[in-house]
Every structure is written in C-alpha cells, then in structure tokens.
Amino acid sequence: MSLTIVKSCAVGGLAAALFIGTAAPSFAVDQALIEAAKKEGTVVWYSTLIVNQLVRPVAEAFQAKYPGITVKYSRTPAGEMALKLQNEIRANSVQADVFDANSAFFRAMPLENLVEYKPEAAAHYPDDLKDPKGRFTAVNVFTMATGINTNLVAEKDRPKSYEDLLDPKWKGKMAWTTDLTPNGPPGFIGNILVTMGEEKGMAYLEKLAKQDIAKVPASQRVVLDQVIAGQYAIGLMIFNNHTVISAAKGAPTTWLKIEPLISTGNYVGIIKNSPHPNAAKLFEEFILSKEGQTVFQKASYLPADPDVPADDPSLKPKQGGYKATTITNEMALEQLPRWTEIYKKLFP
C-alpha cells in the first residue's frame, strides 16, 4: 500500500503540445495518435493518487480536451495495484492501460511488462525523473520532511538536525507511517545511510530505534493528522505540501528543513498488451504536459515538470533553497529491499 502516497506531479508539457501550434511550445501531439486514441474511445487508468484531488480533475481535463475518449479509473493503493496487475498480466487479461505509482511498486512490476514510449511532453524533464527507454516518467515529485505540531514543539525546541531527533524529550512523541516505500521509513533510512555513510548511519539508526517511534498503519497524511491532533508532536517522513495545505486551514503545523530532505517521485507508465494502447500514450502525453501538470499544481502537489512551479514555490528544493537527497527509481529498485530489511530489524 505504500504507493498511495505518491501522487505528485507529473503532468506538464504535453497538454500544451496538444494545442497544436498556437501558444504551445514547440511540439504537438501527433494527429494520428489522437485519431487512433479516439477510435479506442476509452483509457483505463489505475491510480494511486487521491480521487477527488487529482484523479477526477485530471480525468475531466483530459476528457474536455479530447471529447470522445472516456477516462475510466480505479484508485487502488500500490500494493493491491501490484497484486491486481500481476494477476491480470499472468492471466493474459490486462484491463489497465496506464498506471501511476511510486518506486516501490516497480519492485513488483518488472520493467519488461511496460511499454517503451518516450513521451514528447517530458522531453525536457531531467534524466533522474525518467527511464532512458521511456518505460516510466515522473508525473509528480515529493519532498519528505519532518512535520511538527507547533503547539507542542516550541520555536526554540525545534529539531535542526537529525541528531536533534535523538533528544530524550522526543522519546515516544514521534510517529511515522508503516509505508514501506521511499516515502516511508525505508526512504528515511536510505537518506541517513547515503548522507552519513554506512557506519555512522547505522549507529545513528540504532540510537533512533530507541526513541520508540510510533508506527501508524496508514498514509503519511494520516500521520500528519495525528500530529495536528496532538497525539504525537513530530511526524517523520511527512509530505511537505501537506503541512502547508493544513496550515492554510489554520492547523498548528509546519515542516522543518532538516537537511538533507528526501526527494522522491511518482511515475506513470503503460502496461504491455493493454486494451487501449494509443489512448494510453495520449493520456501519458497529456498528464505530463503543461496542462496536465497545472492540475497537480492547483491541487498543491509538486509538479515533476521543472518548468511548472509548485503553487507555493518554496516547496520544491530549488526554489525553496534547501538540500534534498533524490531517491531515483533506479536507486530505489536496487536499495529498497535492503533499507526495508534494516527497518524491519531495527524497528520491529
């Protein structure tokens, strides 16, 4: 289930492309692709994004742009989505065309099951957000931060470094999700090991394990809600945009720039032998286009398109002026099992 969290930004450039000419940048979606997609009439999207914040708005925007092509979606946490797709593929009865999920999902979905398609809309995306062969492209990114309850953590007490989290006064007052993805404890562990080095990193984690961090069996958003409600003072591995959204509604919360923060991605891809291959490509182009990426921006997510800023620009590392360890999909695929093992051993 962990993939749930992944919703972020990808959509930028292509939509604009679709506007064939006019205000749009240099490229346009091939008319032949549009025609082929219209003939298929439907695209089925398995998503880990939140339905009313992103899935429905993206679907509506796509349908408005391409009348005659219906977006059918099924919102499923990533773990269940992996089970479903694995079974569909094995039974030779693939129902989904396109999906989005975070890196952990790809552990259960070998890349050979994915269509190699390099979306034009993402041509200008940095290399660490996409597969060289086009099997996945980041649709949105996340910054994982430390979220606090500002009533419970006084200004002067706010942790400034990872070492500060070891202070005995936080014992039993911190929480994180049980999400075993780069957005959960494994990502935290990876960041520590990458930043501090193996030996110092492990020593740090062993000390952290003694702080009795509560495990919340739900998403990072729920962890933050419990921090806001005062059940815990500090939430680790919190999406920084969530604290901003809640603070805007008056909730006593903010995110801390304990550096380096962690940057991860949510990726789109197309399943091989899917029922509507052309509509899938058109949809991927759309969600990665400026138009699509704007939907993510409006929902207060961090668009993957480097040219589309977050609605609060300081949430992204570059504009926000903070350092972050980027956990790429390749890195996650390689290291996630190890980080997960360390988590299970140290935080049983």
Add this chain to the structure above:
Amino acid sequence: MTTSTYNDTQDKGGRTKVRPPRIFGILREPVGLVSLLMIVVLALLVVPPILILIQLSFADIADNGAIKGYTLAHYSALFSGAKFFGVLWTTIVFAAFATVISLLFGGILAWLVERTNTPFRRLAYLTAIVSLGTPYVLYVMAWLFLFGRTGPVNQLYHWLTGNTGDLLNVYSLWGMVLIEGFLWSPLVFLLMSATFRMSNAEMEEAARMNGASVWDTIWHISLKLARPAVLALAMFVFIRDIEAFEVPALVGIPGDVKVLTTDIYLAIREFPPNLGHASAFSVIMLILVSVLLYFYGRISKHAERYASVTGKGYRPRPFDLGSARGIAGVIVLFNFAVVLALPLLALFWMALTPFIAPVGWTVMKSVSLANFIVVLTSPSYLSLATNTLIVSITAATGAVLLTAVCGWLAARRKPGGTIVDQLATMPLIFPGIVLGVALLNLSLRSPIPIYGTVWLIGIAYLIRYMPYGMRYSYNGVLQIHKELEEAGVASGAGIWQVLGRVIAPLLSPALVAAWLFIFLISSRELSIAILLAGPNSQVIAVSMFDLWQNGQAGELSALGLLWTLLMVLVASAFYFLERRQSAKTFG
C-alpha cells in the same frame, strides 16, 4: 444418525423403510438430493479459495508474482524464534477478553430488553442497527479520537485533575479489547435477543411463583437455559475476534501490540506483497479456527436439547424489575451512549472541522458543513452508492436463500447436514484480504468474464457472510417444531413445498434478521472491495478506504454519517415491510 419422520414418509409404499447406509441414502431420498445440491454449491464457493490459500502458503513467489517453485520457508519463518507463540498468546488474550465484553454487554442488554420491563427498549434496537451500519474504519477512528491523547476523555481528565498524564492509553492491548468488544456487542445483542424472545418463560415464572428472587431466577433459570446458546455464540464471537483485522491494524500497530492478523496485514503491505508469508499465517489460523469450529459444532448440537418451545401457545410475562428498573434504564442508556451516540458525535465533530482538532472553543470558529456539501454534491458518490446497494443486496439475498436451506438441513440433521454446516461456516476463517486474492486469481481464470464487475464483489461478500446467515437460520429452525413440517408432508407436500410454504414463512423473522445483518455489515468490509473493485465496479468501501488512507478524515466522516443514515433508512423500510408481512403470517 436418526432417520427423520420426513424421510420415512417419503417411502412410496407407505411403510417405514429400513434406513439405507448414509452415502447411498443421500442420493435415494429427495431431501438427499437437496443436500447434495447444497454441498456442491457450497464446495464451489468455499473450497477453491482454501486450495489457493494452501498453494500460496507453500509457494516460492517471484517478484512479478508468478510461482516459481514450492518451499517450506514461509512456515519455518513463522516458527523460528519464540515470537510466534508470544503473538499467539496475545491473540488469544485479545480475543478472549473482547468476547467477554461483547457477551456481557450484548447479553445483559438483550435480556433486559426482551425479558424485563426496562425503559428505552427501542433505543437498544436502534443502537444495534445503526452501529452495524457504520463502517469499521469510521467506528475505530471515532474511538481513537475519543480516547486519544488529546481526545475529550483525556481532556476531561486533565481538566478535572490537573494532571498532564493520560487517563488511558487507547493504543494498547486493553484499548483493542475494549474497542473490539464494543464493535461486536450489537451482533451479540441481536442474536441473544432472538434467543430470549423465543424461549419459553414458563420455568422462570414457576421459579418466581415459588418465591425465588429476581436474581436467583436469572442465575438458576434464565442463564442455565440460555447456556448452550451463549456458549455457542461465545465461540462464534471468539473466532470472529481471532480473525479480526481492523482493530489490530489501526489500534495495535501504533501501540506495538501484535496479534496473528497484524502479521498478515504487514506482510501484504511489503513490496512486493509477501503473499506466501501471509498465506502461511492464514493456514495456521485456518487450522486453529477449525479446531474451534469443531468445538463450536459440539456445543451447537447440545443447544437443541435446551429448546423449550413446544407446540403450546405461551406469552412470556416480562419480569417486573421493580426498583431495579432505573438501573436497567441506565444500562440501556449507557449502551446507547457508548456504542452509538459518542462515536457518532465524534464523527460529526470531525466532519464539521477542517482538520482533526481537539474539541474546544478555538476550533468552533472554523466549523462548517463544507464536508457534507462536498459529499452531497459530488456526482461520483451516486454511482458508488448504487453499486454498493447492488452488492449488498445481492450478497444478503444470496446468502439468506442459501443458508435458509442449509440451516434447515443442518438443524434437522438431514443426511449431509453436518457437511453442509461445516462448509457454510468455514468462510468465517478467511481473512478478507486472503479471500480477495483467491477470488482475484479465480475470476481472472474463469471462463465467465466476471472480473472487474460488481457481481464479483457480491459473490465475495456472499461467501464471507454466509456463516452469519447460517447462524441465524440454524437457530431459527431449531425453534420451529417439526410437527408443522410433518403435517405438510402428510398432506402431500414435496420437499420444496415444505421449505417454501411451511418453513420459510415461519422462519421469516430469523431470515429477515439475517438479511438485515448481512446487508448492513457488507458495506463495512473494505479489504475485499479494494482488491476486487475495477473501474466499473467502484463501491463506497473503496472510497472510504481511499479517504481514510489519505487522511481526509472530515470528508470521510461526512460520507460515513450520510451512508449510515442511508443504510438505516433502507434497513428500516425493509424491517417495516417485513413486520407487516409477518403479521399476516402469524396472524
């Protein structure tokens, strides 16, 4: 095995025939054909998921989910270290205490409502029905809010005592026991009140006339008479608590309390989902619960001997509680407050506030109906509600039709009745997610294109809730005297006529209760729906899980409250229609 009067009279020669050996007997008698039919139907529903579960528990699963070989590794991993037995022990403690709370709470209430002149009787029914219609996730969320560190209970405690510590830590084994206990007390209440309503009050009245006090009568007569029913029910609830999934996950994991199902939950959440480990754990649970089911079967058999309803008419006189009436009223009100009013108020509070906040004046400023408006104006919820109603009605109707016949076969000890009972009760042991994976596997291979449709979810719920239907109809049949069936047969009725025109009308109160129960409870099940729902078969449960997972507690609460309201309206309409129908039947 005794030959039933019914079977003997089927002999065309009109003589009493010597009973043939059982196996052949099944086929020779018309009732045997019915048994066989039921066994086949049940086996088709129940056996494939079990086989898949067992297969997965030995499977060496590749990253892409394919089975690449077989291994004992999942089992050896379970038993390595002392952890397994520690977890097993916690599970038993959790289930046992939660069962005791459900039984005490639901049982006392049922007795008060059915047998005494306690005030507020209707409130008890309302409480049971509404709380059954509220999804678990919401219910548990409300409890965690109420008893959480900053919840109203601890707030009140801080305010009263000036202490800053917590009165109680809900994220603990005892928190789990309490919540699980409350969660199932409505089921106990409904099943027990049926028992108390139908049982004969003559003995109680005799005791009273001979000068026994109210408490003596309760202790020596009411409880003794109800004992088999209570024991059978206790076993049933205990099994249900062993396989409980929501409370151990939502309360136990943050509190670091592990039970058997926690491990299944966590294994499924790994990447890739560790189905082998989860299945091995489930198989162990299957064995554990099968042993319990065996004892359960033995207790249920004894239950028949205690049946006190005869052909004679009677009208139980409610106990006059006298001065204790006030105390009884307080108990009913307490139940209403704890099981219904407080959780619903907590949900209401969460639905009105933009983020989860402690109850207080400062937050009052931001209270709004925005969450309700979002739910009511969102077009997608309409189709979700329609799908969900289709699923719930299919599951409830299918399960009741099936278990009405099965319950009769089992309760009347017809040939094959025991097998029928075992098969129909077995699904009690599948963790929802395991049943989901099994059906996912099966439906994708099925020649009928059922994958991704609402019918698949309906079938999953039918399988899952069949055991509950079985309990209702089995107990219902026990209370109907055989002579009525025999009269039907003597007048020339065939087996389907007897079932349809004699048993069904008489059994209707039990069947209606079963239908309502399954209808209400099937929209509570989230884990199955998440695996099986496709783009064309989204149900409310998926939305609720989505909202819960993503921390949209406000909208979730609003949706949950509105949904509960709808369920209660549907349930009440159904109940009202049935009452009228039943009034016609019973005169």
